[in-house]
Amino acid sequence: MKSKIILLTIACCLLSVLSASGQNSRGLWACKTVDEKNVFVSWRMRSTDDPFNTTYNLYANNRLRKSLKDRTNTVLNAGVSSQTIRLEVLDAEGNVIETQECQPCGDRKFFHHIKLEYPGNYKMNDGTVVTYTPNDCSAYDMDGDGEQEIIMKWEPSNAGSTCTATGPQILDCYKLDGTRLWRIDFGPNVLAGCRFTFLCYDFDGDGKGELICKTAQGSKDATGEFLHMGPASKADHTKSSINSAGVITNGGKEWLTCFDGVTGEELATTLYWPTFDIQSNWDDRSGKTDGANYGHRGNWFKGCVAFLDVDGQPTPCAVTVRGIYTYSYAAAYKWDGTNLKVLWKHTSDKSGRGIYGQGAHSLTVGDMDGDGFDEVMVGSAAIDHDGSLLWRTGLGHGDATHLGDFDPDNEGMEVFIITEDGSAKYDAALIDAKTGSILVGKSQTGGDTARGLALDCDGNYDGAEFMEWSEANLMTCKGEAIAPWHVGTIQSSSINYAIYWDGDLLREYHDRSHIDKWNASTKSWDRTCTLYNYGYGANSNNSTKYNCCLQCDLFGDWREEAVYWAQNGDNYYLTIFTTTTESKYKLPWLRDDHVYDMAIAWQNCGYNQPPHLGYSPIEYYVKLHEESTDILALKGDDDLESAPRWYDLMGRPVSSPKHPGLYIECRKGYKIMKREK
Numbered sequence: 001m002k003s004k005i006i007l008l009t010i011a012c013c014l015l016s017v018l019s020a021s022g023q024n025s026r027g028l029w030a031c032k033t034v035d036e037k038n039v040f041v042s043w044r045m046r047s048t049d050d051p052f053n054t055t056y057n058l059y060a061n062n063r064l065r066k067s068l069k070d071r072t073n074t075v076l077n078a079g080v081s082s083q084t085i086r087l088e089v090l091d092a093e094g095n096v097i098e099t100q101e102c103q104p105c106g107d108r109k110f111f112h113h114i115k116l117e118y119p120g121n122y123k124m125n126d127g128t129v130v131t132y133t134p135n136d137c138s139a140y141d142m143d144g145d146g147e148q149e150i151i152m153k154w155e156p157s158n159a160g161s162t163c164t165a166t167g168p169q170i171l172d173c174y175k176l177d178g179t180r181l182w183r184i185d186f187g188p189n190v191l192a193g194c195r196f197t198f199l200c201y202d203f204d205g206d207g208k209g210e211l212i213c214k215t216a217q218g219s220k221d222a223t224g225e226f227l228h229m230g231p232a233s234k235a236d237h238t239k240s241s242i243n244s245a246g247v248i249t250n251g252g253k254e255w256l257t258c259f260d261g262v263t264g265e266e267l268a269t270t271l272y273w274p275t276f277d278i279q280s281n282w283d284d285r286s287g288k289t290d291g292a293n294y295g296h297r298g299n300w301f302k303g304c305v306a307f308l309d310v311d312g313q314p315t316p317c318a319v320t321v322r323g324i325y326t327y328s329y330a331a332a333y334k335w336d337g338t339n340l341k342v343l344w345k346h347t348s349d350k351s352g353r354g355i356y357g358q359g360a361h362s363l364t365v366g367d368m369d370g371d372g373f374d375e376v377m378v379g380s381a382a383i384d385h386d387g388s389l390l391w392r393t394g395l396g397h398g399d400a401t402h403l404g405d406f407d408p409d410n411e412g413m414e415v416f417i418i419t420e421d422g423s424a425k426y427d428a429a430l431i432d433a434k435t436g437s438i439l440v441g442k443s444q445t446g447g448d449t450a451r452g453l454a455l456d457c458d459g460n461y462d463g464a465e466f467m468e469w470s471e472a473n474l475m476t477c478k479g480e481a482i483a484p485w486h487v488g489t490i491q492s493s494s495i496n497y498a499i500y501w502d503g504d505l506l507r508e509y510h511d512r513s514h515i516d517k518w519n520a521s522t523k524s525w526d527r528t529c530t531l532y533n534y535g536y537g538a539n540s541n542n543s544t545k546y547n548c549c550l551q552c553d554l555f556g557d558w559r560e561e562a563v564y565w566a567q568n569g570d571n572y573y574l575t576i577f578t579t580t581t582e583s584k585y586k587l588p589w590l591r592d593d594h595v596y597d598m599a600i601a602w603q604n605c606g607y608n609q610p611p612h613l614g615y616s617p618i619e620y621y622v623k624l625h626e627e628s629t630d631i632l633a634l635k636g637d638d639d640l641e642s643a644p645r646w647y648d649l650m651g652r653p654v655s656s657p658k659h660p661g662l663y664i665e666c667r668k669g670y671k672i673m674k675r676e677k
Helices: 005-017 078-082 230-234 594-602 617-626 637-642
Strands: 029-032 038-042 055-060 063-068 073-077 085-090 096-102 111-115 132-140 149-156 170-174 180-185 198-201 210-215 255-260 266-271 301-310 313-322 328-335 340-348 359-366 375-379 381-383 389-392 401-404 414-418 428-432 438-442 452-455 465-468 471-475 481-484 497-499 508-511 514-519 524-530 550-552 561-568 571-577 646-648 661-665 671-675
Touching: 029 078, 038 078, 055 073, 063 073, 073 078, 132 198, 132 550, 132 561, 132 571, 132 594, 149 198, 170 210, 198 301, 198 313, 198 594, 210 301, 210 328, 230 255, 230 266, 255 340, 266 328, 266 340, 301 328, 301 359, 301 375, 301 594, 313 359, 313 375, 328 375, 359 401, 359 594, 375 401, 401 452, 414 452, 428 465, 452 497, 452 508
Parallel strands: none
Antiparallel strands: 029 038, 038 073, 055 063, 055 085, 085 096, 111 571, 132 149, 149 170, 170 180, 198 210, 210 255, 255 266, 301 313, 313 328, 328 340, 359 375, 375 381, 381 389, 401 414, 414 428, 428 438, 452 465, 465 471, 471 481, 497 508, 508 514, 514 524, 550 561, 561 571, 646 661, 661 671
């Protein structure tokens, strides 16, 4: 176990407590259970709560129904479905420090529909009619009321995997009750699809969110006016800045714009760096200098939010990355409430150096070296907080990247990646996030691994487990085979997401609109929930990636919500699915963890990847309760003879693990074991 896990967790949490969206909301939520016989109620623990002495009082129509300390969810009888629910949060002295009310849940089920406003069809210059469907989302408290909004992009029907002209990219911002705050039309000169990244965060610290993303001639803000600030002030918005193949020409205008998160109005526009050089061979795979494929990689815009060094203080900044397979550039921008300024620029234009050729179709962010500022892991290489190179592995391009605390024996965080280049030394690798050293390398098939995932799904092994296409077995964090992963309810898979859903501290597998749990006894997957069976269905995004629109801890306790799009006749919806399974554990709101918070900001980038915590919930729970109970003293044989052998993760002695869950076995220290059903 990592001796500094509590300190590391507190440090990570405090960084985001001051900045994460919804910092004054407990996310109180009530809905019918799946069987609709009871009402499930859940709320947030915050990382600033005393984990042992904070009390959560739950009222229905002013009558106290539950007083709880050890969990942040409960089930009430169906009679309260018509009653107002109130949560009181009390400190160790019994003082009420926060209250929140939730309106009657009525017939609200474990899925919640947000009706969308269709933007209308669009006609291309050649007469082609473009339709739209809902696509990737982000979440942030854009208006500062303590509740997260959902920012969603409408995907034009001609957005594809090659560099061709598309219908305009459109973004909507919705409150959870379905109110639309704004719509932004980015016009015909911004290519739509997975190349388009949008960043939502409180960049200037005013308590409300902003939107930062790439713009161009023809882009309008939510007022319907063309952009008019900075370099956009003298632009001719009637002109095209891309050629017939959808490639930005040398004279094309490329901007970065900051929009108001409440109104969608333009706040500032500056030049996007670097501009596209039509003479450069960005796409080394096709080797073409014109045509539909040329410029595909050079016009792929990745981005993230990262806390960087601004006058010695960790400050949220927008980071943009251009280039994947060869040339690769990055730039950091700071919005101070008045100006959008460049903080630093990174250039990697020479083979074998920097992040050149190391880009993935995704990226991740976190304080990888423990200096208090964030680093950006672009794929097989990482950029330090000052724009310099932190490390490169030379493993080249891969589609998926994961950052978290995956190996409890290795200090700090780890990166799990897959590779695509046939010359790569490994198909998949676990990398020390601080140094870039490879801890575990698996296989060398010489092909495109395509998909890979890290998730802690088996309590019989320390740390996370891994799945990847070139390896038939589910693997431990040490690279040891457990059993074939494509068994049980998973016969074929895109290896997509991992989700906290069923109530224990392990993670479930989330893919193709269903959720599955690893059964450590049978070495197979058991279906937990088939989401597309409910509501109007749960449509996935991005072709073979089978992404949900968003996975995020939106409301309620620490479990995550899954957001999909649905259609009923001519109407489109976002459907938010939430678990109604009781959990006897509590964790802080997941966005109070900095790595997770940053992951929600970049989740829509490129080939979407699941958000991870920067710590292990099991490690956190065990260490927390080890330090606050007599478990810490159980180190000698004499103590062990007289002490209880088994404890639950709240540090409470139990006679034996009779029920499914995670337990601490005290024998010359402690170890985690999981009892299956």
